[in-house]
Amino acid sequence: MAAAAINLLDLLACPDCRAALRRQGDQLLCTGCGIDHPIRAGTPFLLPKAERGLEIEHEAELEVRSTYPAAINRLLEALARDQIVLDLGSGERQTDDPRVLLADLRFTPRVDLVSDAHVLPLRDASVDLVLAGAVFEHLRDPFAAAREIWRVLKPGG
Secondary structure (H helix, E strand, O other): OOOOOOOHHHHEOOOOOOOOEEEEOOEEEEOOOOOEEEEEOOEEEOOOHHHOOOOOOOOOOOOOEOOOOHHHHHHHHHOOOOOOEEEEOOOOEOOOOOOEEEEEOOOOOOOOEEOEOOEOOEOOOOEOEEEOOOOHHHOOOHHHHHHHHHHHEOOOO
């Protein structure tokens, strides 16, 4: 049985006020505060107003990773076809699993969403699983990111 594809707009929320977003041409417009967020190369850039225009540099070139470790693969196999996974800090990961939302602070051709782990642009209780491998040691406030992960996880996630 094939996995269900993510309808990204159904999951997204404004990073500044958490209101719903509506697509308007090549941007997403917040229905609450009115801030517009660009879509570049099909990828929403949903950074808080204070971080717009921020350029992120990684310490080294990221390698393209097309597989998860065996333990993560087993976890993904155990999920239902309609469950949603957020891969936070996905970098250059690529996956064919339509349940996985690849998010990173840095734009790469493989990410589905450019966002900050400290202010996730997702609706409350919208994802079933969050993966964050080799991410927390790079965050300025890992506790804020953990609170955001808790907020976007569905009950039991």
